Amino acid sequence: MELLKRAGEFHGDICGGIVMGTKLAIYGMETMGMTPGEKDKRLIVFTEIDRCISDAILSVTRTSLGKKSLKPMGYGKFAATFVNIDTGEAIRVIDLGANKKDMEEEEDETVEELIERIAKTPAEDLFEIQKVSVKIDKNDLPGKPLEIATCANCGEVVMDGKHHLLGGRAYCTSCFSGSYYKILDE
Ligand SMILES: [Zn+2]
Ligand SMILES: [Zn+2]
Numbered sequence: 001m002e003l004l005k006r007a008g009e010f011h012g013d014i015c016g017g018i019v020m021g022t023k024l025a026i027y028g029m030e031t032m033g034m035t036p037g038e039k040d041k042r043l044i045v046f047t048e049i050d051r052c053i054s055d056a057i058l059s060v061t062r063t064s065l066g067k068k069s070l071k072p073m074g075y076g077k078f079a080a081t082f083v084n085i086d087t088g089e090a091i092r093v094i095d096l097g098a099n100k101k102d103m104e105e106e107e108d109e110t111v112e113e114l115i116e117r118i119a120k121t122p123a124e125d126l127f128e129i130q131k132v133s134v135k136i137d138k139n140d141l142p143g144k145p146l147e148i149a150t151c152a153n154c155g156e157v158v159m160d161g162k163h164h165l166l167g168g169r170a171y172c173t174s175c176f177s178g179s180y181y182k183i184l185d186e
Contacts, residue, residue, distance in 0.1 A: 003037050004115070007059035017052025019114050020078075020095055020126075024053065025060035027123035028082040028093045036060050044068075044083045044136065048075040053095065068142045083134050085141060092130040137161070151175055 004022045008014035026036040034040045039062040047054040050072065057080050063069035078098035083090040109117070118126065139146055139161035147161035149170035156172055164176040173179070 003060050004056075006037070007056040010059040011052060011055040014111060014115070015052050016111065016114055018056045019111065019118050020097065021053035021056025022060055023118055023123060024080065024093050024095060024127055025057045027127055027129075028057075028080065028091065029061060031091055031093075031129060032082050032084055032089065034084075038062065041142070042084045042086045044071065044085055044142075046071040046073050046081040046083070046134070048073045048077040048079045048081075050074060050076075053078060053098075054080070068140060071140070081132060081134060083136065085136065088133070090132045090134045092132045094128045094130070096126060096128055 003026065004014060004019065007018050007022045011018050028045075029036040029040075029043070032043070034043060037060060043061060043063060045057060045061050045063045047057050047070065054072070058064070058070055061070075061082075065072075078095035079092055081090055081092040145159050147159075147163075149158045149161075149163035150156070151158055151163065151172040152169040153171055153175035158170065158172045163170040163172060165171075166176065174181075
């Protein structure tokens, strides 16, 4: 309950996604032999969706973008993968309810009712766990930066091996393969 409250505070409110994400993250960490709500240096989490559920996963697992322990994958799927970087053990946890095509029966449920129902339901009935293996590039692991380059075109610094080599020179992704932004003329 404390973890749910904390996730709600982080997210802004306790919505359905926060309820499910909190339970999912607790289940994931416990299955990995870790303590939910506590930072664990061995843990890297891949979240697959940019929605409420991922805020709860972030809050419960204490992972962060800045520590390189949280990897948002943007797959648009209700699942997250927990990796122990010491042992290589990894599990992908899938929210079964969010994957049901027929969600009508729960449509009228209030958040309070949802919290109660989820608290009473065993995690095994709500989520599926897949044992997986995840290859993580050494540049994507937490710790000191291994590779730093400067883009030969725009002159900006590119960290963590994210540069592209062409004709022996380093380029940033924007200059190499196009960017998500377009610079406007002043
Ligand atoms: Zn929400
Ligand atoms: Zn560049």
